[in-house]
Amino acid sequence: MEECIFCKIIKNEIKASTIFEDDRFIAFLDKSPIFKGHTLLIPKKHIETIFDFSEDYLKDLAVETKRIAEGVKKGIGCDGILLINNNIVSQSVPHFHVHIIPREKGKPLRGFMWPRTRYKNEIEEEEFKEKIEKAIEMLK
Ligand code: AMP
Numbered sequence: 001m002e003e004c005i006f007c008k009i010i011k012n013e014i015k016a017s018t019i020f021e022d023d024r025f026i027a028f029l030d031k032s033p034i035f036k037g038h039t040l041l042i043p044k045k046h047i048e049t050i051f052d053f054s055e056d057y058l059k060d061l062a063v064e065t066k067r068i069a070e071g072v073k074k075g076i077g078c079d080g081i082l083l084i085n086n087n088i089v090s091q092s093v094p095h096f097h098v099h100i101i102p103r104e105k106g107k108p109l110r111g112f113m114w115p116r117t118r119y120k121n122e123i124e125e126e127e128f129k130e131k132i133e134k135a136i137e138m139l140k
Contacts, residue, residue: 006042006095017129020068020136024060027068029129032116037076037128039100041068047096049087069100071136076128078102
């Protein structure tokens with residue numbers, strides 16, 4: 001069976017713009033962002049949905065989600081944050097992930113989760129990565 005794409009990111013077999021990593025979680029930029037800075041936070045353990053978490057792990061996830069969301073907000077200076085998480089239905093990657101999406105006042109979602117944008121190039125992606133990475137570091 002083909003191995004989970006997010007497990008491959010955890011194992012560094014697939015490149016991702018990782019902005020935070022510890023022994024339990026990793027956060028990286030979504031490759032097709034709704035808005036630039038769109039980040040995915042995932043558990044390092046292969047847990048598929050919210051329903052598969054232990055309570056302790058889930059509590060840690062909530063704390064980590066808040067911290068990374070704060071990092072995204074401070075790092076790129078957006079007005080707000082949209083948090084979403086698909087479980088089973090509309091879940092294209094069967095490894096739990098929280099979408100942490102920057103929002104600007106007056107810049108509406110054009111349809112839910114669509115269309116996506118692209119980074120201009122790797123340099124722009126790196127700039128977003130670094131801004132959020134630094135802001136998260138400051139929150140420790
Ligand atoms: P969902 O549809 O809620 O399961 O979200 C899966 C997300 O994973 C989508 O927003 C994809 O753009 C994102 N994604 C898939 N593969 C990668 C990858 N290799 N690196 C970064 N993001 C990815």
